[in-house]
Amino acid sequence: MFVLLNEFTLLSFSAAIEPLRIANRMSGQTLYTWSVLSESGESVACSNGTLVHVNGGLGDVGRDDVILVCGGLGVRGNTTQSVKAWLRKVARKGSVIGGLCTGAHTLAAAGLLDSRRATIYWENRDGFLEEFTETDLTKSVFVIDGNRLTAAGGTASIDLVLTLIADDHGKDLANSVADQLIYTTIRTDRDIQRLSIPTRIGVRHPRLSRVIERMEQSIEEPVSPAELAEEVGMSTRQLERLFRRYLNRSPKRYYMELRLARARNLLMQTDLSVINVALACGFASPSHFSKCYRAQYGTTPYRERGAHGMDDELGAEPTDEDTDSLDDLE
Missing domain, CATH: 3.40.50.880 (Class I glutamine amidotransferase (GATase) domain)
Known part of the structure; x- marks a missing residue:
């Protein structure tokens, strides 16, 4: 049935x-x-x-x-x-x-x-x-x-x-x-859903993939660029050049975008308060989270939730109307 x-x-x-x-x-x-x-x-x-x-x-x-x-x-x-x-x-x-x-x-x-x-x-x-x-x-x-x-x-x-x-x-x-069904390969329960990181980003670079994987695993407690670089055996400056060359953004910017994408999913799929969403995505300050979110998506997390018919119970939206870019908020 x-x-x-x-x-x-x-x-x-x-x-x-x-x-x-x-x-x-x-x-x-x-x-x-x-x-x-x-x-x-x-x-x-x-x-x-x-x-x-x-x-x-x-x-x-x-x-x-x-x-x-x-x-x-x-x-x-x-x-x-x-x-x-x-x-x-x-x-x-x-x-x-x-x-x-x-x-x-x-x-x-x-x-x-x-x-x-x-x-x-x-x-x-x-x-x-x-x-x-x-x-x-x-x-x-x-x-x-x-x-x-x-x-x-x-x-x-x-x-x-x-x-x-x-x-x-x-x-x-x-x-x-x-x-x-013209279905050439029957997948098993050991196969995973998403494409590999190299396929997703369109770049086959082992150390870059390892850094991105580490970022995806450390959303709630972000790791510093220096630590990420050390883990893959390069300097922070080399890591910066690697991201600029292949992804046209800094490691901090890329990491921020991952965290904000996770936050957007949580806002639309759970009833977690905006404050708890911020904490789950590595933001200690709700106002900083709101600024970063607005810079990325053109709206605040409070308004995003309201647009999907979900009212946040803990606190009003910050009144700060700064228009900082995402790079400024890293």
């Missing part, structure tokens, strides 16, 4: 359902049947606006049914109390329950991923880590932990479902389905 949340991601849903259809066709048997549900029993609009008809609302399920929650945009708001209560009821039967794309957030909010390994779409990782500390969140394409399944989104649903098909009916059928 597929449970479609409002604003679900169509690709993750179709990437899960199509392998099942093809498995039936390739085997000449009805190996899999499915139904599509929504909280209200009414059609659901996915994140691209397409309206998807469903078979019904949330009702009774059999013990052997597999439930896959399809998430997408605005998953916090679309994870309602009734959806969580229904999932807990289903879980008490021992059913297999999974989350596709941001569906892992819904499972975690229902308490179904406590002390479990899981994965979620990489853009939602920061918020998930702050909110659900009882879950062992990985960067894998998909995770199967007992009767809990999670897939990171996009084409990761294909990998998860092909693995399930291989477990149920053998690798030959799974490979035949992959061929039909």
Whole structure:
């Protein structure tokens, strides 16, 4: 059964359902049947606006049914109390329950991923880590932990479902389905979601990649350029030249942009106060955080949160209206 949340991601849903259809066709048997549900029993609009008809609302399920929650945009708001209560009821039967794309957030909010390994779409990782500390969140394409399944989104649903098909009916059928999908490599739960750092930045330089990896791992407690340079065996001036040459910015500027990107994710995906977001991203001063944020995104964190319908509870927005550049605020 597929449970479609409002604003679900169509690709993750179709990437899960199509392998099942093809498995039936390739085997000449009805190996899999499915139904599509929504909280209200009414059609659901996915994140691209397409309206998807469903078979019904949330009702009774059999013990052997597999439930896959399809998430997408605005998953916090679309994870309602009734959806969580229904999932807990289903879980008490021992059913297999999974989350596709941001569906892992819904499972975690229902308490179904406590002390479990899981994965979620990489853009939602920061918020998930702050909110659900009882879950062992990985960067894998998909995770199967007992009767809990999670897939990171996009084409990761294909990998998860092909693995399930291989477990149920053998690798030959799974490979035949992959061929039909023109899917040349079936990823495993050991494969990670994002491109490597050299591929992402378009530069293959080992020491530069190591520095950026260190930066990404040290957002809450930033490391000084001198320490970063020492770790890769170069001087601070050499590190500066390396960043200027390949990324056209200073190491401090690049680091600041990473921290602010993390902050933006937390502002839009969690209910952490702006002050706590600032602390989680290495800013000791809320006013300094606000200045840096405005220099990068053209708005303050308080206004950013307000634009997404989330009011901050701790303190008013700083009144300082300086227009410092991001370089000045490093």
